[in-house]
Amino acid sequence: MKKDILFIIPSLDAGGGEKSLINLLEQIDYTKYNVDLFVLNKDGLFLEFVPNEVNILDNSPNLEIFKLSILKSTIKFLINRNVSLAFNRGMFFIKNKLNISVSKREQYSWKHIRKAIGIIDKKYDVSIGYLEKTSNYICIDCVRADKKIGWIHTDYNKLDADKDFDEKYLSRLDYIVTVSEECYEVLKREFYGLSNRVRIIKNIVSxxxxxxxxxxxxxxxxxxxxxxxxxxxxxxxxxxxxxxxxxxxxxxxxxxxxxxxxxxxxxxxxxxxxxxxxxxxxxxxxxxxxxxxxxxxxxxxxxxxxxxxxxxxxxxxxxxxxxxxxxxxxxxxxxxxxxxxxxxxxxxxxxxxxxxxxxxxxxxxxxxxxxxxxxxxxxxxxxxxxxxxxxxxxx
Structure with missing residues (x-):
């Protein structure tokens, strides 16, 4: 029986991680695996290159409203009498304006956009967050799967992220994948208690x-x-x-x-x-x-x-x-x-x-x-x- 796999990525805009995912999807044996793809923002240069065998999931109506401008989304949520999501949209906006690193803003605003994503309906054999931070948070909080894998494509030390925040999420993954020996050594040092879960899978180039x-x-x-x-x-x-x-x-x-x-x-x-x-x-x-x-x-x-x-x-x-x-x-x-x-x-x-x-x-x-x-x-x-x-x- 085929296994059901979900890949998660914020967008398919031009970038190394995004291109790496397209290259990986090109190599998968679709006689053995059913593959779904969750894209938070369904746009970008590489969207048209997703293989035909991959099913791109529809986003929830609440998420589509959440992605509108702060004014439009808040008004729509209030018209729909969804005060909770209107509040979370406002908090998401505020936290993304804080004078801290991009990584920390993404981490601290996560719990607010999570409310709009909700829980993905289908249960999977394996769920894969294919990029550091939000992809992995979605994998943990919004997906039901027997096994969960998270990817970190960069030198973690250079992200200026809240390590304690990430450790809570990474500890709930079965495997943490990174792309090079140096990134592997950094993760083992920074998350010593999770070092036995770290693996290297190099970016695929053809x-x-x-x-x-x-x-x-x-x-x-x-x-x-x-x-x-x-x-x-x-x-x-x-x-x-x-x-x-x-x-x-x-x-x-x-x-x-x-x-x-x-x-x-x-x-x-x-x-x-x-x-x-x-x-x-x-x-x-x-x-x-x-x-x-x-x-x-x-x-x-x-x-x-x-x-x-x-x-x-x-x-x-x-x-x-x-x-x-x-x-x-x-x-x-x-x-x-x-x-x-x-x-x-x-x-x-x-x-x-x-x-x-x-x-x-x-x-x-x-x-x-x-x-x-x-x-x-x-x-x-x-x-x-x-x-x-x-x-x-x-x-």
């Missing part, structure tokens, strides 16, 4: 799909003397694209002709645009926005740059390696889980001068560049078999 999509044409041209750089990611503080813009200015000042392509969108877009204009880089640093196929840009680039302040495990870096692109990355805590300095990339300090220096070294040192490309070409980089580790937890 060389076959990436290479097939990479041949699509793009309308960006570069001349023979230009170096084309690609970066992919959400435009948010942790990704460090402000550092990238400043590094690009340094490279330009050093006489290096650069065309830097950034694929992604996010809350810091206006800040990045302002930096580009202030540094007179409109022709050099190009914002593509969100695109379901970043591989066509990666394929045209000479190298890939990851200027992050922190990462769990960068899917984009693994994808760049599959396309044989040498990588320059800052020394975020998990970077050595993915590249070795001067072997398949260059690791720099987390500032624009060091980043620019690493990029310039890769551009000017043909021997090093060729060596890295050769090393990447020899690597076995597909991780499709990681789905078997999930099967072991499920069964």
């Amino acid at each position: 060389p076959r799909i990436i290479k097939r999509m990479s041949i699509e044409s793009v309308d960006i041209k570069k001349n023979d003397k230009e170096t084309m750089i690609a970066s992919v990611g959400r435009l948010s503080n942790e990704k460090g694209f402000d550092i990238a813009v400043k590094a690009c200015r340094i490279l330009k000042d050093n006489g290096i002709k650069i065309k830097w392509i950034l694929v992604g969108d996010g809350p810091e877009r206006s800040k990045i645009e302002r930096l580009i204009n202030e540094n007179e880089l409109v022709e050099n640093f190009i914002l593509i926005g969100s695109n379901p196929n970043p591989y066509k840009y990666l394929a045209k680039a000479d190298l890939y740059v990851q200027p992050s302040r922190f990462e769990g495990k960068s899917i984009a870096m693994d994808e760049a390696k599959i396309l044989n692109k040498p990588i320059v990355a800052t020394n975020f805590s998990t970077v050595k889980d993915q590249i070795s300095d001067k072997f398949d990339g260059i690791i720099t300090e987390m500032n624009e001068r060091s980043l620019a220096k690493g990029i310039e070294e890769l551009i000017s040192n043909n021997k090093l560049y060729s060596s890295i490309v050769n090393n990447l070409n020899k690597m076995s980089l597909g991780t499709e078999s990681e789905v078997n580790k999930l099967y072991e937890l499920i069964d």
Whole structure:
């Protein structure tokens, strides 16, 4: 008999965790498992890529009202004589305005949106919260399942979350999954009493799909003397694209002709645009926005740059390696889980001068560049078999 599995994620907007879920769903054996998907906000770049075999659950009417603006939702709840949800919508609004970290706001406002989600009708064999915080809270509080699994895709220490709050939830999971050795060690240290429940399942990347999509044409041209750089990611503080813009200015000042392509969108877009204009880089640093196929840009680039302040495990870096692109990355805590300095990339300090220096070294040192490309070409980089580790937890 097939097992019933529920995956939970806040949205399917552009992001590493979201892309990772789509890749995982592509690999699941649907002859053995019935799969439902709960998406808190049913929108985003990757929604159309959910496999046809996956059933996306309808959200409750109360949740749809809750997601309206504070004024509209409160009025609707009061018209429906649901004073409790009107109160919780107001408290959700207030707590998300508190001057604390994004993670803590998400934690402290959880109990209010939980009232609108309610309890999902169907009972499952396995429920899987596929992203840290809200996904795991939904998995615990809103789902009836024989087994519960939670995912943490990043270095927990960098979340600035309330550890005591999370420990109460993580202690109710059968397994806690993370994506790299460094993230695994952090979780074991931070939640020592739960360390026997922590497992590693790497993000799934498929060389076959990436290479097939990479041949699509793009309308960006570069001349023979230009170096084309690609970066992919959400435009948010942790990704460090402000550092990238400043590094690009340094490279330009050093006489290096650069065309830097950034694929992604996010809350810091206006800040990045302002930096580009202030540094007179409109022709050099190009914002593509969100695109379901970043591989066509990666394929045209000479190298890939990851200027992050922190990462769990960068899917984009693994994808760049599959396309044989040498990588320059800052020394975020998990970077050595993915590249070795001067072997398949260059690791720099987390500032624009060091980043620019690493990029310039890769551009000017043909021997090093060729060596890295050769090393990447020899690597076995597909991780499709990681789905078997999930099967072991499920069964």
